[in-house]
Amino acid sequence: MKKPYSIGVDLGGTNLRVALVSRNWEVVRKVKEPSMGMEGGDVIQLMKKAIDGLMSPEVEGIGIGVAGVLDRAENRITTSPNIPPLSGYSFNDLNYPVPVYVENDANAAALGEARAGAGRDFRNFVLMTLGTGIGGGIIYGGELLKVAAEVGHMSIVADGKKCFCGNNGCLELFASARAIIAATIEALEGGAESILRECCQGKIYRITPEDVYKAALQEGDILAREVLKEAGRYLGIGISNIINIMSPEAVILAGGLVGSWNIYVDEAIKEASKRAFKSLFQTVSIIPASLGDEAGVVGAASLVFNSGKVF
Amino acid sequence: MKKPYSIGVDLGGTNLRVALVSRNWEVVRKVKEPSMGMEGGDVIQLMKKAIDGLMSPEVEGIGIGVAGVLDRAENRITTSPNIPPLSGYSFNDLNYPVPVYVENDANAAALGEARAGAGRDFRNFVLMTLGTGIGGGIIYGGELLKVAAEVGHMSIVADGKKCFCGNNGCLELFASARAIIAATIEALEGGAESILRECCQGKIYRITPEDVYKAALQEGDILAREVLKEAGRYLGIGISNIINIMSPEAVILAGGLVGSWNIYVDEAIKEASKRAFKSLFQTVSIIPASLGDEAGVVGAASLVFNSGKVF
Numbered sequence: 001m002k003k004p005y006s007i008g009v010d011l012g013g014t015n016l017r018v019a020l021v022s023r024n025w026e027v028v029r030k031v032k033e034p035s036m037g038m039e040g041g042d043v044i045q046l047m048k049k050a051i052d053g054l055m056s057p058e059v060e061g062i063g064i065g066v067a068g069v070l071d072r073a074e075n076r077i078t079t080s081p082n083i084p085p086l087s088g089y090s091f092n093d094l095n096y097p098v099p100v101y102v103e104n105d106a107n108a109a110a111l112g113e114a115r116a117g118a119g120r121d122f123r124n125f126v127l128m129t130l131g132t133g134i135g136g137g138i139i140y141g142g143e144l145l146k147v148a149a150e151v152g153h154m155s156i157v158a159d160g161k162k163c164f165c166g167n168n169g170c171l172e173l174f175a176s177a178r179a180i181i182a183a184t185i186e187a188l189e190g191g192a193e194s195i196l197r198e199c200c201q202g203k204i205y206r207i208t209p210e211d212v213y214k215a216a217l218q219e220g221d222i223l224a225r226e227v228l229k230e231a232g233r234y235l236g237i238g239i240s241n242i243i244n245i246m247s248p249e250a251v252i253l254a255g256g257l258v259g260s261w262n263i264y265v266d267e268a269i270k271e272a273s274k275r276a277f278k279s280l281f282q283t284v285s286i287i288p289a290s291l292g293d294e295a296g297v298v299g300a301a302s303l304v305f306n307s308g309k310v311f
Numbered sequence: 312m313k314k315p316y317s318i319g320v321d322l323g324g325t326n327l328r329v330a331l332v333s334r335n336w337e338v339v340r341k342v343k344e345p346s347m348g349m350e351g352g353d354v355i356q357l358m359k360k361a362i363d364g365l366m367s368p369e370v371e372g373i374g375i376g377v378a379g380v381l382d383r384a385e386n387r388i389t390t391s392p393n394i395p396p397l398s399g400y401s402f403n404d405l406n407y408p409v410p411v412y413v414e415n416d417a418n419a420a421a422l423g424e425a426r427a428g429a430g431r432d433f434r435n436f437v438l439m440t441l442g443t444g445i446g447g448g449i450i451y452g453g454e455l456l457k458v459a460a461e462v463g464h465m466s467i468v469a470d471g472k473k474c475f476c477g478n479n480g481c482l483e484l485f486a487s488a489r490a491i492i493a494a495t496i497e498a499l500e501g502g503a504e505s506i507l508r509e510c511c512q513g514k515i516y517r518i519t520p521e522d523v524y525k526a527a528l529q530e531g532d533i534l535a536r537e538v539l540k541e542a543g544r545y546l547g548i549g550i551s552n553i554i555n556i557m558s559p560e561a562v563i564l565a566g567g568l569v570g571s572w573n574i575y576v577d578e579a580i581k582e583a584s585k586r587a588f589k590s591l592f593q594t595v596s597i598i599p600a601s602l603g604d605e606a607g608v609v610g611a612a613s614l615v616f617n618s619g620k621v622f
Contacts, residue, residue, distance in 0.1 A: 069558075069590050078590040124458075136556070140458070145451060147435075148558035148591060155586065156469050158485075158548050167551060167586040174469075237469050240478065245447070245556070247380075247459035275466065275478040279380050279389040280459060 003060040007051055008301030010293075011035070011066040012082070012105045014132065016043065017293065018050035020059070021301035025116035027294055029054055040085025048094065061099040063303035064091055065108025065296045067135070069148055075102045081164065082133075101303035104149065105129075105296055109254055109289070110137025111144050112299030117291040118252050125250040126151070126242050127289065130235070130257035134172040138246060152176065156237050174234035175268075177209045177257055183227045184212055194223035213260040225263060232264040236271025243276040243284055254289035261288065314371040318362055319612030321604075322346070322377040323393070323416045325443065327354065328604065329361035331370070332612035336427035338605055340365060351396025359405065372410040374614035375402055376419025376607045378446070380459055386413045392476065393444075412614035415460070416440075416607055420565055420600070421448025422455050423610030428602040429563050436561040437462070437553050438600065441546070441568035445483040449557060463487065467548050485545035486579075488520045488568055494538045495523055505534035524571040536574060543575040547582025554587040554595055565600035572599065 005028065010017040019030035031050040035043050051062060068080035068087070080086040091102050103111070110127035113119040119127070123142050126149075129135040134152030138145040152172035153165050160169025173179055188194060188204050195215050200206035216224035239251055257264060269286050276284075289295060316339065321328040330341035342361040346354050362373060379391035379398070391397040402413050414422070421438035424430040430438070434453050437460075440446040445463030449456040463483035464476050471480025484490055499505060499515050506526045511517040527535035550562055568575060580597050587595075600606055 069588055079588060140451070140456060145557075147451070148555055148588065150555040150588065153555045153588065154465075154552040155548050156466055158467050158480075158545065165588060167555075169469075234469065237466050241465040241552075244459055244461040244464045244478075246456075277380055277390060277459065277461065277464065277476060 003058050005056075005058050006060045006301040006304035007054050007062045008108075008297035008299070009047060009051065009062065009064040009066075010105060010108065010296030010300060011043065011047060011064060012296065016046055016050065017297050018047065018054060019294070019297035019301065020054045021298055023305060025298055025302075027297065030294075030297065032293075035083075038083070040080075040083055040089065043083060043086065044089070051096075059098060061101065061304035062096060063101045063103070063108070063300035065103050065105040065300040067105045069150075070102055070104055072102065072146060075100060077102075099304065101300075103144070103146075103300065103303055104135070104137070106135030107137040107144055107146070107149060108299035108303070109135075109291075109295040110139055110149075110252075110299065111302050112291050112295035112297070113252055113254070113289050114139045114142070114144070114299075115302050116298050117295060118287055118289050119250065122249045122285075124246070125248045125252055126246055127252045127254055128239070128242075129255040130176065130253055131255035132177050134176050134238070136242075138248075140246075151238060151242060154238060154241060156234065156241070171234065171238040175231045175238060180209050180212055180227055180231050180257075181207060183230065184223070187223050187227065192223045195219045195221045196224060209257060209260065213263065216260075216263055228260055228263040229267045232267030233271045235264070236268035237275065239268055239286065240272040240275035240281075243272065243280050247280050248284060250285040250287060252287055252289050254295060258288050314369050316367075316369050317371045317612040317615035318365050318373045319419075319608035319610070320358060320362070320373065320375040320377075321416060321419065321607030321611060322354065322358060322375060323607065327357055327361065328608050329358065329365060330605070330608035330612065331365045332609055334616060336609055336613075338608065341605075341608065343604075346394075349394075351391075351394055351400065354394060354397065355400070362407075370409060372412065372615035373407060374412045374414070374419070374611035376414050376416040376611040378416045380461075381413055381415055383413065383457060386411060388413075410615065412611075414455070414457075414611065414614055415446070415448070417446030418448040418455055418457070418460060419610035419614070420446075420602075420606040421450055421460075421563075421610065422613050423602050423606035423608070424563055424565070424600050425450045425453070425455070425610075426613050427609050428606055429598055429600050430561065433560045433596075435557070436559045436563055437557055438563045438565055439550070439553075440566040441487065441564055442566035443488050445487050445549070447553075449559075451557075462549060462553060465549060465552060467545065467552070482545065482549040486542045486549060490545075491520050491523055491538055491542050491568075492518060494541065495534070498534050498538065503534045506530045506532045507535060520568060520571060524574065527571075527574055539571055539574040540578045543578030544582045546575070547579035548586065550579055550597065551583040551586035551592075554583065554591050558591050559595060561596040561598060563598055563600050565606060569599050
C-alpha cells in the first residue's frame with residue numbers, strides 16, 4: 001500500500017529545509033532553519049527535530065539531499081566540504097522506521113526540476129546551481145545520473161588559483177557568488193571607482209551579489225558590470241564544456257545568481273555560443289529553474305516515491 | 312530469426328576499418344584502408360566496397376562509428392571535423408537491405424571495450440581516445456550514453472590558444488599527439504638540445520609521438536621527457552575534470568599515445584591524483600584499453616546486435 005507523502009530534506013549548508021511533499025509534488029508543509037556554521041551533530045539534531053514534526057503514518061519514506069560526495073550504497077557522506085563535521089556520517093544511523101534515501105543536494109534539485117519544474121519537458125538536461133559555490137546534476141533519458149556531477153570543480157584555468165577542494169582553477173573560483181564578491185572587494189580595495197563604496201554603510205565586506213547586480217543595473221556602475229560580466233564569461237566556458245560533453249537538450253540554471261540573469265547569464269550565453277560546438281549549441285535551451293528553494297526538497301522527496309527514478 | 316554476424320565500420324579519419332563480427336565479439340574478417348585526406352564521397356565509396364565484400368545473408372545489420380557530431384534520429388553526421396566533406400551526410404542514403412546504426416567513433420570504441428575489452432568489469436566508465444585528437448565515450452550503468460562526449464574539446468585553459476572547433480584552450484591542444492609533435496617541433500626550432508634532431512634524417516617535421524617516446528625512454532632525452540610530461544600533466548587535468556563530473560569506476564585510455572604510458576600517462580595519473588576529489592580518485596581505476604584498433608569495429612557491430620544497449 002503506497003502512502004501519499006514523503007519527507008524531503010535539503011541539507012545544503014546555508015539553510016536546512018525539510019518538507020512534506022505529496023505524490024503530485026505539492027509541498028504541503030515546510031520548515032526552514034539556518035544551519036550555516038553549525039556543528040555536524042547539531043545539524044543532524046536540527047534535521048531530526050524537523051523530520052519528527054512532519055512524520056506521520058502517511059509518510060512513505062525520507063529523502064535527503066546533502067552537499068558533498070556520497071557513498072550511496074551506505075547512505076554515507078564521504079566528503080562534505082560545506083559541513084566538514086558531517087564527513088563520514090551515515091544516514092542509516094538515523095534509525096527511522098521508513099526507508100531513507102540520500103543524494104547529493106544539486107542532484108536532488110535536478111530531480112526536483114525534472115519532476116515538477118523547468119525540466120519537465122526535457123529528457124536530457126544538466127542543472128547548475130549557482131550560489132556560494134557551483135553544483136550540478138545530470139538528467140539523462142529522464143533519469144538522474146547517480147554521479148558526482150561536481151561541475152563547479154571542473155578546472156577551466158589549468159594553472160589558476162588553488163581551490164579548497166585541492167584542484168586549481170575550478171569554475172566556481174571564477175563564476176560563483178563567492179567569486180563575484182571576492183572580485184568586487186579586491187577591486188574596491190585596489191581603489192576602483194564604484195557606487196558600491198557607499199553600500200552597506202561603507203562596510204564593503206558585507207556586499208552581496210544582489211548589491212552588485214543592483215549597482216550594475218540601476219546605476220550602470222562600471223565596476224559592478226565588469227565583475228558580473230567576467231563571472232558570466234567564465235560561467236559560459238563551464239556551460240560550453242558541459243554542452244560539448246553531455247550534449248543536453250537544456251542547461252537549467254538555479255540558485256541566487258540567476259537573479260542577475262540580464263548581465264551575468266546573458267554574458268554566459270554569449271560566451272558559450274562562441275565556444276560550444278555549433279550544432280550542439282543550436283539545439284540547447286539555457287533557461288532558469290522554476291522551483292526556487294523548493295527544488296531540493298521536492299527532488300529529495302521524489303527519491304522515496306520512485307527510488308531515485310524519474311519516470 | 313537472429314543472424315550470427317554484423318558488420319562494424321570505424322570511419323575515424325586516418326583509416327577506414329570494416330569488420331565482420333560475430334555475436335561473441337570475434338572479428339571474423341576485417342579490412343583496413345587508408346582514408347586520410349580523401350574526399351567525402353570517395354570515403355563513402357571505399358566503405359561501400361568494403362561492406363559489400365563482407366555482406367552475406369548471415370549479416371543482421373551494419374553499425375558505423377564515425378568521427379563527428381551526429382543526429383542519431385536521422386543517421387546523419389551533423390559536423391565532421393576530420394572529414395569535412397561528410398558533414399551533413401546521412402547514412403540512410405546507403406540504401407542497404409539491413410538496418411544501419413550510426414554512432415560517434417569514440418562512443419563506438421567505448422561500447423567495444425564495454426562488450427569485449429577492458430571495460431567488461433565496469434558498469435560506469437569513461438573511455439578516452441588519445442591520438443591525433445582526443446575523443447571520449449561514456450558508459451553508465453552498462454549502457455552507452457548517447458551524448459557527444461567530446462572530452463577533447465573541454466576548455467581547460469580559459470583564454471588559451473584557439474582550437475579549430477571554435478573554442479579556446481581545449482584539452483586536445485595540450486595533450487594530443489598533434490600537441491606533442493607541435494611542442495617538440497617548436498622547441499627544436501627554438502634551438503633546444505635533443506637527440507630528436509638526428510631523427511628522421513634531420514626532417515623534424517616527420518617526427519612521430521613514438522620517436523619522442525623512444526628518445527625520452529631510451530636516451531633519457533630531456534626535451535622529449537619534458538614534452539611528454541607536460542602533455543601528460545594536461546591529460547591529468549582533463550581526467551580529473553572527468554572524475555569530478557562522472558565519478559566513473561574506471562577511466563580507460565585508448566589510442567596511439569597509450570604506448571607512451573610510462574611517462575605520459577604516469578604523469579597524467581600523478582596530476583589527477585592531486586586534483587580530483589580524493590574520495591573519487593581512490594575508487595577510480597585508470598587503465599589501458601585492451602582491444603586496440605578493433606574496439607571501434609566491435610563497438611559499431613554491437614550497435615546492431617543490441618540496438619545500442621550493452622547489457
